[in-house]
Amino acid sequence: MRILFLGEYNSSEIVPAPIKVGKELFREFKKASHQIYYLPYFQDGKIYSKYQKLFGYERINENVHRTGIFPLIFFAIKFRPQIVQLITPAVYYFFLLPLRFFFKFKIIYSNHSVISIMNKKYSKLRHYDKARFKLIEKLALKYSDKIFVLSELEARFLRVYLKVPEERIEIVRNGITLYNINKEYTDYTTIIKLITVGSIERKEKGLDFLINTLRLLGRPIELTICNYEDQENLKLKNPENVKIFIKSPMNENDLREEIRKHDLFIVASEYEPFNISLLEAMNTGIIILASSRVGLTERFSEDLKCLIFKYNNENSLLGRINYFLQMNDETKIHFSSKIREFSNDYSWVTVANDYLEIYNQVLIQ
Numbered sequence: 001m002r003i004l005f006l007g008e009y010n011s012s013e014i015v016p017a018p019i020k021v022g023k024e025l026f027r028e029f030k031k032a033s034h035q036i037y038y039l040p041y042f043q044d045g046k047i048y049s050k051y052q053k054l055f056g057y058e059r060i061n062e063n064v065h066r067t068g069i070f071p072l073i074f075f076a077i078k079f080r081p082q083i084v085q086l087i088t089p090a091v092y093y094f095f096l097l098p099l100r101f102f103f104k105f106k107i108i109y110s111n112h113s114v115i116s117i118m119n120k121k122y123s124k125l126r127h128y129d130k131a132r133f134k135l136i137e138k139l140a141l142k143y144s145d146k147i148f149v150l151s152e153l154e155a156r157f158l159r160v161y162l163k164v165p166e167e168r169i170e171i172v173r174n175g176i177t178l179y180n181i182n183k184e185y186t187d188y189t190t191i192i193k194l195i196t197v198g199s200i201e202r203k204e205k206g207l208d209f210l211i212n213t214l215r216l217l218g219r220p221i222e223l224t225i226c227n228y229e230d231q232e233n234l235k236l237k238n239p240e241n242v243k244i245f246i247k248s249p250m251n252e253n254d255l256r257e258e259i260r261k262h263d264l265f266i267v268a269s270e271y272e273p274f275n276i277s278l279l280e281a282m283n284t285g286i287i288i289l290a291s292s293r294v295g296l297t298e299r300f301s302e303d304l305k306c307l308i309f310k311y312n313n314e315n316s317l318l319g320r321i322n323y324f325l326q327m328n329d330e331t332k333i334h335f336s337s338k339i340r341e342f343s344n345d346y347s348w349v350t351v352a353n354d355y356l357e358i359y360n361q362v363l364i365q
Helices: 017-032 050-055 069-079 092-103 115-122 127-143 152-158 207-215 252-259 276-282 293-301 302-307 315-323 329-346 348-364
Strands: 002-007 035-039 055-060 065-069 083-086 107-112 146-149 170-171 192-197 223-228 240-247 264-267 287-291
Touching: 002 017, 002 055, 002 069, 017 035, 017 107, 017 276, 017 348, 035 069, 050 069, 050 264, 065 069, 065 170, 065 293, 069 092, 083 092, 083 170, 083 348, 092 287, 107 348, 115 170, 146 152, 192 207, 192 252, 192 276, 192 287, 207 223, 207 240, 223 252, 223 293, 252 276, 264 276, 276 287, 287 293, 287 315, 287 329, 302 315, 329 348
Parallel strands: 002 035, 002 083, 035 065, 083 107, 107 146, 146 170, 192 223, 192 264, 223 240, 264 287
Antiparallel strands: 055 065
16 A cells, blocks of 8 residues: 655654654554655744745655655655545645545545644644644645544534534544553552653643642642653642652653552543553553543443543542552552553554554545
8 A cells, every 4th residue: 555644753752642653653554565655844934944845855764754845746746645644734735635636545634633622722822823723624624535533522523513524534543562561569658659641831631630639638649740841840839748740751661660660640631532641551550540531531441430530520530549549459450450451452553454444445435
């Protein structure tokens, strides 16, 4: 199959989730001997010139090339992709739309979060940038043959509010790299060690709610906050019983080693379509608590639903934490095993095969 990936790309291991998804799927398709290329753009106007945006070319890795508009068009004409997979929101790939009439390729748009929701409630972008991303979303939803979303909540929003036909929406899943790093529940400690992943700057991550709720627990707590980029503890009000540690960016192996040093992994998000970091934590076997607004919880089996708390409900979160504190080692080991078992179904190989199955269906249609 001839597949063309378009969107942001970064060769670093520590990157935002949408870029990580694109990189990992690209790697799996390439290993499976599909003809595939990844073409990011000269996106940042502070770094790249107008000439580069139009005519630029830069080889990044094997089959990964940064291109301007005209090299992108010429490459697509020569390569003749069957599938064009849009990884992150950008305008440059819409210059390929006229080529569809000649080469009949299919366009798939990965909708990692609904821009309309982000613009309205959470985004701190300038009005110009908000308008630009809204236009990108509008074009992508109109001209894509399939829109990939990560939860039923996202799918419902597209159907009801953005009037996207049901048959063009596909609920997919993200994946993780499986590691043999396992949490062991044997030692008792008087200090509860909690860990989460998220940016302090992003209000939808619910960190203020989490910290305010921990204040009510009334016992010593250590909370570690990790993120994919550096952040400072400047805007967080520390309760007397909560000691907060801000961790620098870590690769996947180091992050999971850090996770297993803790007792409990918590995701308190108000808006989180999937959350790869939660899935990575689950792969260690650490017991997790997740907000009802986290899309991944839609996929939990019945025996894991007791680990979900109502978003913005202090009593619900406190109840789940106390439920964990009352567990004996045998119960913790049981949950740990179930959680790790759940994560094992989300390897990148499995997710890539899911994508290929959908690609084949789209091509047949």
